[in-house]
Amino acid sequence: MLLLIVSYTLETVQRASGSSQSQAQNHRRFPHGHGHRGYAPALAAPGCSLPTLAAAQLRLQLPLTSPVPPPWLRSARARLLRTASGVCSTNLILDNFLKSICGEDEVECSDKDEPDVDGDVSSDCPTIRVPLTSLKSHQGVVIAADWLVGGKQVVTASWDRTANLYDVETAELVHSLTGHDQELTHCCTHPTQRLVVTSSRDTTFRLWDFRDPSIHSVNVFQGHTDTVTSAVFTVGDNVVSGSDDRTVKVWDLKNMRSPIATIRTDSAINRINVCVGQKIIALPHDNRQVRLFDMSGVRLARLPRSSRQGHRRMVCCSAWSEDHPTCNLFTCGFDRQAIGWNINIPALLQEK
DSSP states (O other): EEEEEEEESSSSOOOOOHHHHHHHHTTTTTSSGOOTTTTTTOOSTHHHHHHHHOOOEEEEOTTTTSSSOOOHHHHHHHHHHHHSOOOHHHHHHHHHHHHHHHGGSSOOOOOOOOOOSSSSOOOSSSSOSSOOOOOOOOOSOEEEEEEEEEEEEEEEEEESEEEEETTTOOOOEEEEEEEOOOOOEEEOOOOSSSSSEETTTTTTTEEEEOSSSTTTTEEEEESSSSSSEEEEEEESSSSEEEEESSSSEEEEEESSSSSEEEESSSSOOHHHHHHHOOOEEEEEBBSSSSSEEEEEEEOEOOOSSSSSTOOOSSSSEEESSSSSOOEEEEEEEESSOOOOOOOOOHHHHHOO
């Protein structure tokens, strides 16, 4: 076996071993299949954030007799290139290594990030170079963050299987929310109440209640059969969860024993978002589709996915705007695009 050791700025991870079928199913994700979408772009403050990356090492093992690298290795290189910033040495090592053993045509597009340019370079876009604060209690990649109502506290979700609640002004850890059996994929806060929902690769999502300062209750919901990629609140009393089991479920906070609606699709679902005013769910899919549903599970529309009008690769997340008069939905994809859409919501609801 040839052991290739590569240093890069990402939290320590291990390649999940499994059948060739599971590798083929998960080859676009790194390192643990559908559950880890730390590289998904984020457009809205609620529930969408880029990961915090920490220094670590990746050990890739490949048989010397293998004529070409397996899909997970080619995918791993591509994910590294588009995930972590400041990994130029890693990019060069993996690019040269893969090209040497499988040829230029076998390697995915490099997606190299342009290096940061220092000096007096004129630009119309201002650059913020100094952070105001740093929250450092997690032991793994921080995959998501969201503001708790009131703006004085923030909750973060991590691959270390915990969610943390911080005081923003002091940067102190207020609570560490434990209980998930596998890595977290997302966290979201209620827009008007001190409620937090966390989702995980353990097929569950958990509801945390901070309305009573002395009681921090938690409820575990097990309605999915695969990774829960995200769970989000609506303005009312609903939670909407999406999963790699290709379903979206709508729950009532007052009675969450079973979902009040289930949406079944043909592809894994990434980070969903709900239009607050009209309660329309935007579903970004692995197969480049973006579908719109109402809260009762009725499909309202499907956005274009042609090379000229839509995404050319997997759609990672969606973000509604309640204020913009024309561009009221953004979708983000692995094709390096954030596409803005003008959704005529009254017309959709009228046609329903």
